[in-house]
């Protein structure tokens with residue numbers, strides 16, 4: 001079986017206002033694609049067709065008002081929030097980015113892939129049920145998790161290693177005992193959520209894990225947190241599949257994050273999760289791009305992450 005790779009030119013259509021440069025730009029993906037096109041493994045990946053997601057599937061996670069807001073931005077220019085501009089075609093990028101997760105899930109269920117990665121934008125983990133926020137329109141990973149549940153997956157583990165806390169994903173699953181949300185992130189930092197004592201609510205109490213890390217944390221601190229906290233928690237939960245919010249903005253060269261993780265560090269973290277997944281859930285892992293704003297560091301990290309996915313498929 002092979003690794004799935006989801007990408008579409010639709011993801012390039014969302015652009016910040018021409019006169020206002022934005023970190024979350026289409027150059028991020030173009031640089032990754034340029035690098036990947038030279039990688040020996042790339043031609044062997046299964047590349048599903050990406051279609052814009054339906055409002056019906058989006059409504060598994062988002063409110064009608066939220067979906068409508070993105071839809072109504074078609075042909076317009078403006079700001080959803082201070083950090084999240086939109087232009088005429090941004091809605092298409094958002095609908096197709098969310099659709100890429102559906103395409104990977106379908107390919108997994110059909111037995112075409114064992115694991116997969118979506119090189120998508122806009123990212124998703126800050127988007128709440130009813131709130132567009134922090135470059136994120138739809139919560140791509142949350143939608144994939146709900147879609148997996150529709151197809152009989154009961155226990156799903158979401159690991160978020162973006163340098164920012166995924167407040168949106170946490171909010172969506174905070175009282176859900178079947179979807180575990182674990183995040184390792186810089187703290188205190190944007191969006192200021194993700195402290196140790198946020199552990200879930202009601203039936204979901206105990207299925208949220210936050211591992212806040214001080215600024216300047218290196219590879220060793222991340223590896224230790226994975227060994228001591230994240231991997232054991234994942235093993236106790238016994239998920240049927242693992243989803244990764246794979247942001248690479250904890251990289252030492254990232255202009256937004258304040259961490260010191262290297263490309264080799266991300267390779268090691270990827271390897272730790274995939275080898276654990278191999279024993280826990282037959283290696284079923286779907287990974288979604290979140291942040292990562294030094295475009296060369298991002299492209300390096302995406303390549304090493306894909307190398308690990310490839311070696312486990």
Ligand SMILES: [Zn+2]
Nearest residue numbers: 162164249291
């Ligand atoms: Zn981030």
